[in-house]
Amino acid sequence: MKIIRFLKNNEKPTLGALTSQEQVIPLPYSDFMELVNDAENKKCTPLKLVEQLIKETGTTEVFIYDELNLLTPVAAPEVWASGVTYFKSRQARNYEASNGIIDSPQTFYDKVYDAERPELFMKSTEARTIDPNKHLNIRSDSEWQIPEPEVAVVINKEGKILGYTIGNDMSSRDIEGENPLYLPQAKIWKNSCSFGPAIVLAESLQNPYNLEIRLRIYRNGMKIVEDSANTNQLKRTYEELISFLIRDNLIFDGTVLLTGTSIVPPNEFTLKDGDRIEIEVPEIGVLTNPIKKIISKESHVIN
Numbered sequence: 001m002k003i004i005r006f007l008k009n010n011e012k013p014t015l016g017a018l019t020s021q022e023q024v025i026p027l028p029y030s031d032f033m034e035l036v037n038d039a040e041n042k043k044c045t046p047l048k049l050v051e052q053l054i055k056e057t058g059t060t061e062v063f064i065y066d067e068l069n070l071l072t073p074v075a076a077p078e079v080w081a082s083g084v085t086y087f088k089s090r091q092a093r094n095y096e097a098s099n100g101i102i103d104s105p106q107t108f109y110d111k112v113y114d115a116e117r118p119e120l121f122m123k124s125t126e127a128r129t130i131d132p133n134k135h136l137n138i139r140s141d142s143e144w145q146i147p148e149p150e151v152a153v154v155i156n157k158e159g160k161i162l163g164y165t166i167g168n169d170m171s172s173r174d175i176e177g178e179n180p181l182y183l184p185q186a187k188i189w190k191n192s193c194s195f196g197p198a199i200v201l202a203e204s205l206q207n208p209y210n211l212e213i214r215l216r217i218y219r220n221g222m223k224i225v226e227d228s229a230n231t232n233q234l235k236r237t238y239e240e241l242i243s244f245l246i247r248d249n250l251i252f253d254g255t256v257l258l259t260g261t262s263i264v265p266p267n268e269f270t271l272k273d274g275d276r277i278e279i280e281v282p283e284i285g286v287l288t289n290p291i292k293k294i295i296s297k298e299s300h301v302i303n
């Protein structure tokens with residue numbers, strides 16, 4: 001079962017169940033967590049509750065998915081991210097940090113790949129996260145920027161996995177490569193994160209460790225990057241990442257945790273204003289965002 005959120009009549013955030021015919025049946029909630037909480041109160045699972053609601057209300061009011069103004073499927077107060085959870089990411093981070101010398105001595109990226117404690121970092125807040133189909137920004141002060149297509153888990157405050165979605169951990173490779181202490185600047189800026197378009201309920205996803213992730217980047221209407229990966233290459237379990245995230249931490253219901261990338265566009269590639277990114281996980285959907293470059297002020301100095 002796939003759950004989306006959209007602006008009904010372009011004004012009211014509304015939850016919906018997405019059918020296999022790409023139709024949307026509205027649900028009586030404005031957010032995903034309302035559904036989860038209602039299911040808990042009624043002592044049933046979100047899947048059972050949605051099935052029951054559809055049976056009771058019928059399909060008198062149905063929307064066409066392609067015509068909807070989509071919102072992120074949950075109003076996530078925070079988005080966190082995991083790093084170097086795939087071998088490919090370890091290689092790419094080493095390349096950035098070593099001026100292209102691949103056989104450099106063991107780096108902290110090698111160490112974190114094997115360490116018990118994973119790399120986890122704050123990626124975004126609700127205000128910095130943008131909806132499917134809306135513009136993601138690229139920074140004005142970076143020459144090497146890429147999308148990072150990632151499977152993401154939606155959790156409650158105890159760390160229980162409620163569902164799976166698709167996230168884009170937009171990254172600046174030159175800022176991170178210059179100095180790993182610049183990581184927050186390489187990862188966080190206005191509109192540097194997007195997720196969606198749907199949440200697949202945890203109970204309806206058969207195997208989250210066998211999800212194909214596909215990336216396509218278009219420029220001037222032409223596909224210029226295409227690649228894919230699979231979550232079967234993930235070095236850690238989702239539960240392992242979550243257990244470190246919630247340890248001694250304050251985590252809110254509806255938090256999203258991106259679980260790392262295994263797709264890195266060719267090293268000579270950087271995103272440009274006007275590009276369009278599509279990230280597809282067939283079991284979840286296609287997350288599409290156009291790219292807009294932040295126009296630099298003449299000087300970055302604040303007077």
Ligand code: DO4
Binds near residue numbers: 083169259
């Ligand atoms: O180590 C930096 C971040 C890596 C990352 O975002 C990823 O592996 O997805």
Ligand code: MG
Binds near residue numbers: 081082083148
């Ligand atoms: Mg990432």
